[in-house]
Amino acid sequence: MTHMTDIKIAQAKKLLHIKNIAKKLNVDEDDLEMYGKFKAKLPLFLIDEEKVKKNNLVLVTALTPTPAGEGKTTVSIGLTEALNKIGKQATVVLREPSLGPVFGMKGGAAGGGYSQVVPMEDINLHFTGDFNAVEKANNFLAALIDNNIQSKTNNLNIDPRTILWKRVIDMNDRALREITIGLGGTSNGVPRQDGFNITPASEVMAILCMASDLDNLKERLGNIFIGFTFDNTPVFARDLKAENAMAILLKDAIKPNLVQTLEENPAIIHGGPFANIAQGTNTIIATKMGLTLSNYVVTEAGFGADLGAEKFLNIKSQFANLNPKCVVLVSTIRALRHHGGAKTEEYNTPDLVKVTVGFNNLEKHIENIRKFNIEPVVAINSFVSDSDEEVAFVIEKCASLGVEAVLSEGWAKGGNGTTDLAKAVVNVVENKATQYKPLYNWKSPVTDKIETIAKEIYGAKNVEYSKLAQLNLRRINRLGFNDFAICMAKTQKSFSDDETLIGRPEGFTINVREIEIAAGAEFLIPILGKMMRMPGLPEHPASENMTIDTNGVISGLS
């Protein structure tokens, strides 16, 4: 066990030049666009659909998490290290961290302990500028909209009250949630209500992650649905001639980023939508790049398997023809205690009874993964406070369900702590892999799709639609958007839409308050409960403890 901070561990590592990481993937140095010595963008022409089909995709997800998170990224990285250690050629493919949480409470998202991707400071800060490009493309469309309603000679007759498109900023800034803009007289635009979301909630981010190439990106950007004219005609980004300028702003952001793990294995990091309000997984392009360049790709999807994994499987895998061969369900003893009723201050106290009770949460996730015709492996992400009997209980209980559960010690030991997990995963991939199937077809009726997720994945008894949601359903029908995927916006804290219902709730109703349209991403977004798309900073932001010295060495970033 170590007491070193993540950043100290990361800084102690002497990194390989990124061209040497590329060499492991048989990528020519000349094809790299380097960003310093340790980051590079990969050109899209490398992607080979034949190899994408042939190679092995492993998805890392989790049980319903506690607010601290259960370590999916750490497990994903550790698993990748171990796969390489046991002779498989593996790449980890991850999302890019959002800057807001880095300076707020949660910290970065580059793994932890001895399972990290590096250079962690750069990855957690501006990285290669992709988030900025998304932000600029999003906000340029917003500026075009307000410019259009201000314009006398070139306007589309947009009704300002119907505008759905919001500005974004990659910052935890609650004061921007609800604002009024265009104040101060006729030269300052038309006054209207507005607000900022955090950048990972931008539809542009969702589009970037769904796009297959630059042309498809541009087409999707043009398809963004903005609002209505005074004549009730729908207005799209293409009506504002926005899609080319937006794609120009994203011309580099569309290329996946190559970095390395602490054990010098390849990591591709690209795109960063949150999983409670968006699809919660890296770009399709990055996944395909990984599958082109390596025999095993380990990737993660955000929050619990009811959110990230459900969307990974029903939205991303279905759309992009991916065939995930194994799902790793990350579990912690801490989270099982939580689902068994432990309070926050009891999280680190061994309690076999609570773990036994809380196991029903993990059990439901195991059942859910099998509904996609995929065999799960449970990774028990190890903590010092875990008791031997709690761990033994989880392993035995999983075994009784026919699932292998293994202790994962990537945080403390890197790849050496995750070889058992790697072997369990390889066993599933090589001996038990099947053709995965999605739970619903995009072409099914909208309410059928929503009910399938609510009942099959969440375990709900029924679904109720608010008046507004019913109006939204009619609008979706009128606009011809029935065939879009369902991208639920739901609390990550419960299977239900009530964050207080821990464990495996039953008999509950899912309440659809409204349904948003992301026509560029091709998503319908049912909003279940009050979803926050702009976090705030805590009373003491993490930034207060960060320093940078004369030589540019950072401390306090985690």
Place this chain on the structure above:
Amino acid sequence: MTHMTDIKIAQAKKLLHIKNIAKKLNVDEDDLEMYGKFKAKLPLFLIDEEKVKKNNLVLVTALTPTPAGEGKTTVSIGLTEALNKIGKQATVVLREPSLGPVFGMKGGAAGGGYSQVVPMEDINLHFTGDFNAVEKANNFLAALIDNNIQSKTNNLNIDPRTILWKRVIDMNDRALREITIGLGGTSNGVPRQDGFNITPASEVMAILCMASDLDNLKERLGNIFIGFTFDNTPVFARDLKAENAMAILLKDAIKPNLVQTLEENPAIIHGGPFANIAQGTNTIIATKMGLTLSNYVVTEAGFGADLGAEKFLNIKSQFANLNPKCVVLVSTIRALRHHGGAKTEEYNTPDLVKVTVGFNNLEKHIENIRKFNIEPVVAINSFVSDSDEEVAFVIEKCASLGVEAVLSEGWAKGGNGTTDLAKAVVNVVENKATQYKPLYNWKSPVTDKIETIAKEIYGAKNVEYSKLAQLNLRRINRLGFNDFAICMAKTQKSFSDDETLIGRPEGFTINVREIEIAAGAEFLIPILGKMMRMPGLPEHPASENMTIDTNGVISGLS
């Protein structure tokens, strides 16, 4: 003469790998942080103050410009090409373009025709992310301020009505000029009036351009003056523990960017404050980097010499101990016609009478440059519509003032069109260079400094202070900020603060409406007239004509 667009010319050029440009400056490839193959950041440790003193600094400025601009960047690049051609080792050092104007009306700022810096698309878009870093650092401070006034346990008792710090975005977005934030109830912050400026107007941008190194940057960031507590105590960014996080966000932005000209000469591009509302010149670090690495540095300062050059000489050169040895005054026949009374539709019609009348504008700028004990050279930036007699008039008239005026054909011919200009500049540097002297000392009383600029540079009869400005003067005195430099905010269209007064106005009054404090940059900013810090998009934004094809090739960007 060519009819190719700027972007076509730039795209037709096969670029050298940036390591080969670095080699020309004796910079080791290993010291470069590459951003792709054609851009790189230079490490600060290369700067050598002895070489900075020894080498030759040439400032390019202009007469009072028309709205289209008179081509300072194009002349600066052309001059650099020609200096290299005639055997001098020269680097051009420029500002980074702001994205707002690129998609608005003005277009990019990477030169034009056959005098461009490349890759022009990247330089005009996100480049190496510096503007984004400035924006994030600026907006993180804003988020900390609003978080602090929202906080119950960790607040500084800031009076929200006194907050001076605004958010920024690098976008032409008039609807964000005046907004109200923090609406929607107690969990969304404290409602207050606010607004966004464009990123080049951020004090963080001004600070980045004044900072000598990372420690100095951090100190200046901490010194940013935010507003007052309810007890009327001034509040600074350091009170919010903001300076480390802000410096962390700027850790890469502080490093100058190396690119190349169309003729494969080195170009350093770094920082981008506007000259009408900020200091209008690239970073001090970039200028010193250029002077360390090459015998001649050609640099520019924004808008007319009453703005950019005045600030370059009184603020930047005085603070950083620079000694510019020659000033190139860019003039166009078009602008002289304008100052002689030509209307916009007459700009391209030869009119010797109007040029003769309008010459008084250029004459005043020539006189002004000499007040700094520097000898000017006039570059007549050539246009097809120039008549021989107009050009001959300007050359003769300048000669009568003892100033060499030469035709500059960099746009059409690159370095081959600017060798005469290069020879004229070398003649001044090698035979007529003197020790420049600033017009005022920072330690003089505030009103003396303002009056010196108003009378000596603008030609005003007197200066009047509004009630608010008089209050501001007392505040400045109370806070102990008297020794800061004066950074005027004035229209670029006239020597006076009335944009309709063309030519060489006399007998006018300068009206100081208010005086802002930029305590981190160490500027006092007298606002003369209504200064816009957030432009709007035109009825038909330039973006409407931009396209990007399947292969990522952009057209319509200018």
